[in-house]
């Protein structure tokens with residue numbers, strides 16, 4: 037749990053001494069900038085009302101009570117929102133109708149500035165994907181970037197991965213690609229903030245970053261072959277069952293276009309896939325899919341690291357498989 041995700045251990049007000057009547061706030065929520073985002077319905081027994089009262093409880097009053105309790109506990113939170121629908125579409129967002137503001141300012145559009153280890157990015161909470169829970173993973177990637185590397189960030193969303201790499205490492209060039217125009221615009225705003233951020237230690241961070249708006253499948257074939265030292269590929273989820281029963285092709289089309297732009301000898305890729313819990317820790321299906329795609333382009337590969345980086349649904353995990361290309365002799 038990092039600084040932007042709260043659970044019982046970080047947000048615990050079991051006592052009943054406040055005037056809101058709340059016994060216990062939601063067990064977990066994310067903090068994105070000044071927005072607290074609750075991901076699912078809160079069980080009604082989390083609120084301290086008698087049975088008779090709870091039968092009559094009005095849903096919006098109930099959620100307003102929850103929201104106000106969260107804001108009372110954390111003064112930096114100005115909006116509490118409830119995500120009422122699952123992430124959908126290519127953009128992996130919930131859309132305007134999938135978010136309900138339950139306390140604080142009724143802001144529309146719901147845009148906020150999120151700071152992660154001192155680097156800021158702009159997030160449109162309704163129309164883009166962003167997860168603060170990936171902060172430690174972003175840091176892990178930054179720690180691997182060596183001076184002078186050329187790094188490609190696919191599916192870059194609001195740009196936090198790319199901004200972290202540009203701001204925190206001595207990569208000579210960082211190229212980010214994102215399809216959703218709203219997310220790409222957030223990333224461009226983050227890039228402008230990067231140039232003004234005194235906390236950024238690596239010079240020329242904003243200038244070293246290029247944001248391309250469009251489809252990875254169309255843009256990658258136009259980029260120079262064999263040119264990137266490192267590729268980050270947090271591929272989007274293809275429907276509900278992706279990763280659960282091994283449905284879909286596991287993002288194979290994306291692998292096919294990204295492998296040719298990697299340096300064939302020593303290029304590294306952080307490939308984010310979806311895997312069912314029974315596939316952990318080895319994630320053989322993912323590893324096999326990468327191996328088959330490498331065979332097609334005539335490259336050898338070695339797996340460097342496999343880890344689960346979070347859960348996306350019951351028994352469905354986001355996994356990262358890091359692999360390195362090795363030139364076949």
Ligand SMILES: C[S@@+](CC[C@H](N)C(=O)[O-])C[C@H]1O[C@@H](n2cnc3c(N)ncnc32)[C@H](O)[C@@H]1O
Pocket residue numbers: 126127128165166167170190191192193194195196197213214215216219250251252253270271272273
């Ligand atoms: C799971 S989100 C990851 C966003 C970002 N990396 C992050 O962690 O905050 C996947 C992103 O890929 C984008 N996307 C989906 N299909 C794409 C494609 N074919 N080309 C480029 N971007 C795409 C979506 O709009 C979304 O922002």
